Amino acid sequence: MAENNSDSGGDQKFTSEGEFQAGESASGIISGVTFGPTEVVYYKVNNLAVFEGDIVLGTVAEMEQTKDALDQDDARARGVIITGARFRWPNAQVPFRINAALPNQQRVQDAITHWEARTPIRFTERTAANASQFPNFIEFNDAGGCWSMLGMQGNGKQTISLGTGCSTGNAIHEIGHAVGLWHEQSREDRNTFVTINVANIEPGMESQFDQHIVDGDDVGGYDYGSIMHYPRTAFSKNGQETITPVQAGAQIGQRTALSAGDIAAVNFMYPQTARKSSSPVVSWGPNRLDAFVLGSNRAVFHKWFSGAWGPSLTGYENMGGIAESTPQAVAWGPNRLDLFVTGTDSALYHKWWNGSAWGPSVTGYEYLGGVILGDPRLVTWGPNRLDVFVVGSDHGLYHKWFNGTWGPSVTGYENMGGIVVGQPEVVSWGANRLDVFVIGTDRALYHKWWNGSAWGPSHTGYERLGGVCTSSPHVVSWGPNRLDVFVTGTDGALYHKWWNGSAWGPSVNDFERLGGIVVGEPEAVSWGPNRLDLFVIGTDSALYHKWFDGNAWGPSVLGYENMGGIVTSQPRVVSWSSGRLDVFLTGTNSALFHKWFNGAAWGPSLTSYESLGGVITSFDEAEVRAGSDALNRDTD
Known part of the structure; x- marks a missing residue:
């Protein structure tokens, strides 16, 4: 612990090499995502305001200014306030x-x-x-x-x-x-899980145990195993326990590795990192799912999971409209959704959820113009940023974007050239980075990219990546400068290529063969670095799964895990944390079905599904008809 030696300025010096620093105490104001200005005790160490032993809230001067501001009803004006995003x-x-x-x-x-x-x-x-x-x-x-x-x-x-x-x-x-991340024992519910032994706390340090930071970033249940948890003897005056778990035998205070709870909290705070293109299903945080479908009247319907299904297990919220495309949704932050469909006039329409209400209304849509073939595809790489790609009536690729306002205009589009067959695909692996993939009239894969300043290889040009593809490309990115692309070949098998930041693998024009005979479009998702999960429909209409764990393909390079079912749509899959997968598809009764992986086992079982009700008329990718017809004629 720090000794009580004062310098000329009155602040204490760090004399410990550990996390639990002490000095002269003072009070200041902090604020969080879900709590207002709150007075806390900090300690002056090297002119820094140290809170809970190793969190520096700012300089002592800044904290003093903040406390002064509270007296003037202006506490939120200072830089030490924690304000979320x-x-x-x-x-x-x-x-x-x-x-x-x-x-x-x-x-x-x-x-x-x-x-x-x-x-x-x-x-x-x-x-x-x-x-x-x-x-x-x-x-x-x-x-x-x-x-x-x-x-x-x-x-x-x-x-x-x-x-x-x-x-x-x-x-x-x-x-x-x-x-x-705050310390784990700063949670609002901590007294249910730990006992604070005040008699063992170093005099003057008691306040380090009674501040409860009611921060909206707390995720999941209390985590004894968190690397962010105090150890048992934190701020002890006598070597005895200052903090004791209620659960007998629980270990706290480890400084070895991030726990599953730590990882889930980080994934909640940074939900847009393992990126794939838009989908009818989306997740913006742990235990949160949103699914959008078209009903028998072609209106958009919505259901959600936030610990329980809403509005009910088999019920849906009617969101209006008469849509011609499968709904496409993305989330750029917690409690933010953007939804796009095409209307009966083939124009693009948009609606959004801002955390409290749907805009422009529950059943209304914003008109964004265009004459669009197939589904829109969109991606987000940050707050208030959307990039939308569509195929126009000339089969060229077109682009529009939102960065606070729509560009190039509310109803206008930027022409990106090409003649596109099937559905385009877009992902982003960082700020101001976009990678777009399409299939050309020769059925080869083509690629273009935005690097923050210019389109490559040119505004209307594309890089040819080879192959003879019978599906649209499906792409995921699990980190900066990493891309994994999946297509089906003329033999019906699944094929893979990847970009590792410096070169295409296995080569610019070649693909890795992953076997199978795939019906319809494959699905790909990633829940972390070097982790890929692929889902396809087989010739028996069952769902099949394969995965890459960083070292090898499972169950084998060419093999698949049979997940049962009689499936009538392509699978749609999302992941909201490490080891978590949620799979959605339609069955022979046109209802929506769901299964999930929780890191240890499939639920409700490996080959069974949870019925989510409804009569779904669109969950597959919409065809870009002229291109698809040409592709099918070539294949026949």
Whole structure:
């Protein structure tokens, strides 16, 4: 613990190399996503306001200004307030540098490797060449003890301090704070799960145990195994337990690895990182699913899961309209949905959920113009950013975007050239990055990309990636500069190619054969780095599954797991956390059916499904008819 030695300024010095720092106490104001200005006790250490031992809320001066502002009814005006999305690292990308004087730099690299292997967070080394691209960044150095600020501060450099006694596990923990995680025992419900032994707490440090940060980023149940949890003897005056789990034998305070709960919380805060194109089903956070279908009257219907199905297990919310395409939805943040369909006039229509109401109304739509063949395809790479791609009546590719306003206009589109057969596909693996894939009239795969400043290989040009494809491309991205593309070939088998940041594999024009005889369109999803899950319909109309775990394909390169059913639509799959999959499809009675993987087993069983009711008339990709007819004639 820090000794009570004051310098001339009255603040205490870090004398411990651990997380639990103390000094002269003071009070200040913080605020969170779901709670208003709250007074907390912090400690003055090296002119920093240290909260809960290793969270730096800002400088002492900033905290004093914030408290003064509360007296003037203006507490929310200061930079120490935690306000949610503002404190997230854009696109889950954390720029960093390591101070050259920091000893044992391998612990930083090992901590980064640990985070990247388990979460969508990506770390980019900040250099002189990319400094202008990354104005906000983390510097790892030894500023005394183990500590960090909470979330992205947005004022340039922020520090993660790793003193000489701080381990790789401490580095993983402090990165957790920098990403946006509070301590686990700061949850509102913590007294149900732990007992605070006040008699054992170092005098003056009692307040470090009685602040409950009621933050909207708490996810799931209480997690004894969290790397963000206090250990049993935190701030102990006598070596005895200051915090005791209610659950007998529970282990707390580990500094080894992120827990499943930690990973779920990170996936909640950064939900748009493992990216795929739009779909009729979408998830914007743990335990949240939204499904959109067309009913027998061609109106759009909606159901959702948030712990239970709404409006009921087999019921749907009527969202109006008469749609000609399968609904396409994306989410760019918690409680935000954007939905697109084409109408009977073949124009594009849009509606949105802002967290409290549907716009422009529950059954109304915004008119976005165009004469569109097939389904729109859209992607989002950040808050308030949408990119929409459609096939026009000339079979060319067209693009429009939203960045606060619609471009190139509300009803206008940018011509991207080409003659497209079937459905286009688009993904994004970072801010201002788009990758678009189409099938050409020769049935080869073609690609174009946006790098933030220009389209490549040109505005209307495409890169040819070979193949003879009988399905539309299906693409996922599980990290920066990573793309995985899946199509079916003329033999009905599934084929795969990938981009690893420097080259196409297995080559520019070649594909890896993954076997099977696929009926209809395949589906691909990723729930983390180096993880892929593929779903197809076989010739017996059953659902089949295969996966890549970073080392090998399962159950084999050419094999598939039989998941049962008699399926009448292509499968639609989403993932809201590591190891979690939700599969939707229609059955012979035209109802919607659901199955799920919880990380250990399939529910309700490997080959059975949960019925979600309804009479669904559109859950497949809409054909771009002239192109599909030509493709089918060539195949016959």
